[in-house]
Amino acid sequence: AQKITQTQPGMFVQEKEAVTLDCTYDTSDQSYGLFWYKQPSSGEMIFLIYQGSYDEQNATEGRYSLNFQKARKSANLVISASQLGDSAMYFCAMRLYNNNDMRFGAGTRLTVKP
């Protein structure tokens, strides 16, 4: 079964700076997708970015980019120009293409300081 590891329980970043949230995964499957979600204190789960295992380019969505290193099985999220509204819990998740069971990491709580 796949496993997701987020080793940073909490991170601090200064407003307007960039921050990298780490995510490593473990699977023997070749076909999978990697996702990042943001969960503010209000509780909703917001989809941020997706990277497919066969995608050769790193995914980008506005200020979010995914640093995908397949050989290292890592899928780090980079947030550029941090804003106060970025303060939230961030979850890395993985799902095999042939299974709907999406597994989440333990999450990283990001705090953006003014």
Place this chain on the structure above:
Amino acid sequence: AAGVIQSPRHLIKEKRETATLKCYPIPRHDTVYWYQQGPGQDPQFLISFYEKMQSDKGSIPDRFSAQQFSDYHSELNMSSLELGDSALYFCASSLGGGNQPQHFGDGTRLSIL
């Protein structure tokens, strides 16, 4: 754009009672998922439906059941509620599976007294 709608937003029940949570997926999305997120935990996959048929099953207790109806809305039925069932329950939907992102509703916060 329309999002996943969950109701109710909050629900308070007592031990041994039953609860029904509802989910209305994004229009044209054919796959629905249910997750349970305990306090301070990451979401745990419970069950999913594709085109009204159960497609995958995760850590859903036998006391829980779910179904997807002809209009694609889904319901999670929970019986003999226990204190440990207190959690945030998310429904998500996607267009297809595999590499498609799951879009989550705002969740139902269930509290068991």
